[in-house]
Amino acid sequence: xxxxxxxxxxxxxxxxxxxxxxxxxxxxxxxxxxxxxxxxxxxxxxxxxxxxxxxxxxxxxxxxxxxxxxxxxxxxxxxxxxxxxxxxxxxxxxxxxxxxxxxxxxxxxxxxxxxxxxxxxxxxxxxxxxxxxxxxxxxxxxxxxxxxxxxxxxxxxxxxxxxxxxxxxxxxxxxxxxxxxxxxxxxxxxxxx
Amino acid sequence: xxxxxxxxxxxxxxxxxxxxxxxxxxxxxxxxxxxxxxxxxxxxxxxxxxxxxxxxxxxxxxxxxxxxxxxxxxxxxxxxxxxxxxxxxxxxxxxxxxxxxxxxxxxxxxxxxxxxxxxxxxxxxxxxxxxxxxxxxxxxxxxxxxxxxxxxxxxxxxxxxxxxxxxxxxxxxxxxxxxxxxxxxxxxxxxxxxxxxxxxxxxxxxxxxxxxxxxxxxxxxxxxxxxxxxxxxxxxxxxxxxxxxxxxxxxxxxxxxxxxxxxxxxxxxxxxxxxxxxxxxxxxxxxxxxxxxxxxxxxxxxxxxxxxxxxxxxxxxxxxxxxxxxxxxxxxxxxxxxxxxxxxxxxxxxxxxxxxxxxxxxxxxxxxxxxxxxxxxxxxxxxxxxxxxxxxxxxxxxx
Numbered sequence: 001x002x003x004x005x006x007x008x009x010x011x012x013x014x015x016x017x018x019x020x021x022x023x024x025x026x027x028x029x030x031x032x033x034x035x036x037x038x039x040x041x042x043x044x045x046x047x048x049x050x051x052x053x054x055x056x057x058x059x060x061x062x063x064x065x066x067x068x069x070x071x072x073x074x075x076x077x078x079x080x081x082x083x084x085x086x087x088x089x090x091x092x093x094x095x096x097x098x099x100x101x102x103x104x105x106x107x108x109x110x111x112x113x114x115x116x117x118x119x120x121x122x123x124x125x126x127x128x129x130x131x132x133x134x135x136x137x138x139x140x141x142x143x144x145x146x147x148x149x150x151x152x153x154x155x156x157x158x159x160x161x162x163x164x165x166x167x168x169x170x171x172x173x174x175x176x177x178x179x180x181x182x183x184x185x186x187x188x189x190x191x192x193x
Numbered sequence: 194x195x196x197x198x199x200x201x202x203x204x205x206x207x208x209x210x211x212x213x214x215x216x217x218x219x220x221x222x223x224x225x226x227x228x229x230x231x232x233x234x235x236x237x238x239x240x241x242x243x244x245x246x247x248x249x250x251x252x253x254x255x256x257x258x259x260x261x262x263x264x265x266x267x268x269x270x271x272x273x274x275x276x277x278x279x280x281x282x283x284x285x286x287x288x289x290x291x292x293x294x295x296x297x298x299x300x301x302x303x304x305x306x307x308x309x310x311x312x313x314x315x316x317x318x319x320x321x322x323x324x325x326x327x328x329x330x331x332x333x334x335x336x337x338x339x340x341x342x343x344x345x346x347x348x349x350x351x352x353x354x355x356x357x358x359x360x361x362x363x364x365x366x367x368x369x370x371x372x373x374x375x376x377x378x379x380x381x382x383x384x385x386x387x388x389x390x391x392x393x394x395x396x397x398x399x400x401x402x403x404x405x406x407x408x409x410x411x412x413x414x415x416x417x418x419x420x421x422x423x424x425x426x427x428x429x430x431x432x433x434x435x436x437x438x439x440x441x442x443x444x445x446x447x448x449x450x451x452x453x454x455x456x457x458x459x460x461x462x463x464x465x466x467x468x469x470x471x472x473x474x475x476x477x478x479x480x481x482x483x484x485x486x487x488x489x490x491x492x493x494x495x496x497x498x499x500x501x502x503x504x505x506x507x508x509x510x511x512x513x514x515x516x517x518x519x520x521x522x523x524x525x526x527x528x529x530x531x532x533x534x535x536x537x538x539x540x541x542x543x544x545x546x547x548x549x550x551x552x553x554x555x556x557x558x559x560x561x562x563x564x565x566x567x568x569x570x571x572x573x574x575x576x577x578x579x580x581x582x583x584x585x586x587x588x589x590x591x592x
Binding site: 085113115121122123124125128129132136139155156158160 | 469
């Protein structure tokens with residue numbers, strides 16, 4: 001079990017070595033972060049201003065989802081999965097993340113949020129930390145492929161948001177995952193060359 | 194009141210709560226509290242045993258001795274006051290007594306008043322107060338609930354809008370700290386039990402902050418801050434709302450679930466520094482870390498959720514055994530580990546203030562519910578909660 005941190009370190013080295021021969025893609029400056037949403041306006045127009053703001057956010061969310069319904073969006077949002085109690089990116093997910101890295105390179109305004117999830121078996125609280133490690137592992141992988149870290153936010157839900165109900169191996173395997181959400185710049189996605 | 198009786202902690206003396214007229218609600222609570230203290234063999238009286246009470250003023254020691262009881266607890270209404278008397282049946286005399294005025298049985302404070310009397314009776318006999326005047330906090334459906342030890346006065350403490358996790362009591366029982374998980378991140382909030390606004394703990398406004406634990410004096414809160422730099426334990430001064438100090442630095446390890454020793458000098462915590470999650474200790478300043486709960490590398494399952502016992506002599510935790518978590522205790526001086534459960538999944542133990550009862554979550558009845566075990570006798574009982582319950586925290590005795 002001591003091999004876990006070591007394996008992670010080795011994987012990072014391998015990834016670095018793998019992309020060492022290639023030219024780092026030029027990344028234009030990312031879009032500024034979206035304005036904070038939760039600032040509560042005050043005064044007589046507060047309610048209507050808040051309603052308008054909610055409407056705008058909802059419209060943007062719908063536009064983003066429509067845009068992400070295409071193949072590029074689907075690839076960007078597709079999940080990766082993990083072995084039990086592990087946070088190493090699996091070999092069979094490398095192509096998935098490579099594709100994401102290419103999409104992110106072709107769409108420099110896009111920002112993503114990676115959320116790490118766990119199955120229900122481990123300790124509830126430990127799983128929150130495990131989910132954070134899983135989200136961070138995917139972020140590190142994408143960074144090693146040249147994606148600027150500031151474009152990627154990581155969060156963890158532990159075992160609090162299972163996708164699959166049930167207490168069998170298939171459900172567990174589905175729930176040990178990273179989800180990818182586009183938080184900005186998701187409209188007019190361009191396919192990578 | 195001075196302790197007047199000799200109590201052998203290895204034995205369970207038999208005890209009877211005598212019937213009487215009036216104060217029926219209080220007597221029922223007292224009887225249940227003394228039973229659930231697990232300190233006594235409680236004698237169940239036959240139906241229509243009212244005659245046992247004998248004539249007014251004269252306590253019938255002979256009759257109760259014939260039931261095999263060592264002690265009798267008498268609750269009587271004396272001119273509007275509740276008089277509680279402990280009879281030492283062998284000596285044939287009143288060993289201790291107290292008078293009090295109970296609120297009406299419909300009053301919200303009534304049951305807790307009786308629980309305090311029950312705890313006092315346990316103290317008269319054993320030297321250690323009972324655990325009836327306590328509460329549980331737990332998580333159900335993503336909200337923190339608080340309920341009295343006897344399952345009464347259940348109420349939700351946190352809003353529906355967020356997933357609340359890992360409640361923990363302040364030592365005075367007046368506040369609960371918990372993680373408010375929202376969109377995958379979250380602060381630790383402190384919520385007064387009596388109501389009012391929850392306030393965020395310093396250092397927890399960014400990232401995901403989990404597993405809070407108060408220091409024994411209530412001034413500090415230790416917790417884990419989980420970011421892409423790792424999961425590390427910090428401590429904040431919640432009395433002065435300041436002064437966040439980081440205690441662990443683990444680049445590839447998670448460090449979480451801190452729990453203070455009762456003298457405040459050390460913390461136990463979970464770390465993945467050697468691979469699987471295991472329990473370590475460190476000084477309250479983060480120095481001098483060492484392995485705490487022994488394990489066989491590559492054999493022992495991962496170990497989580499430690500909680501130091503109120504007297505500091507034991508630590509409870511859960512550990513994976515053949516794929517299921519089981520509740521264990523370890524005595525701190527000898528580092529000997531004892532498994533308390535084996536049926537189903539049993540996890541997240543929390544100590545009662547008497548240091549011999551442990552509440553935990555078990556799915557042995559089909560879904561996750563709270564159970565209590567007396568670690569001296571092995572006697573176990575279920576606490577009935579609405580829906581699935583998890584992450585329990587047992588309060589100290591409530592004044």
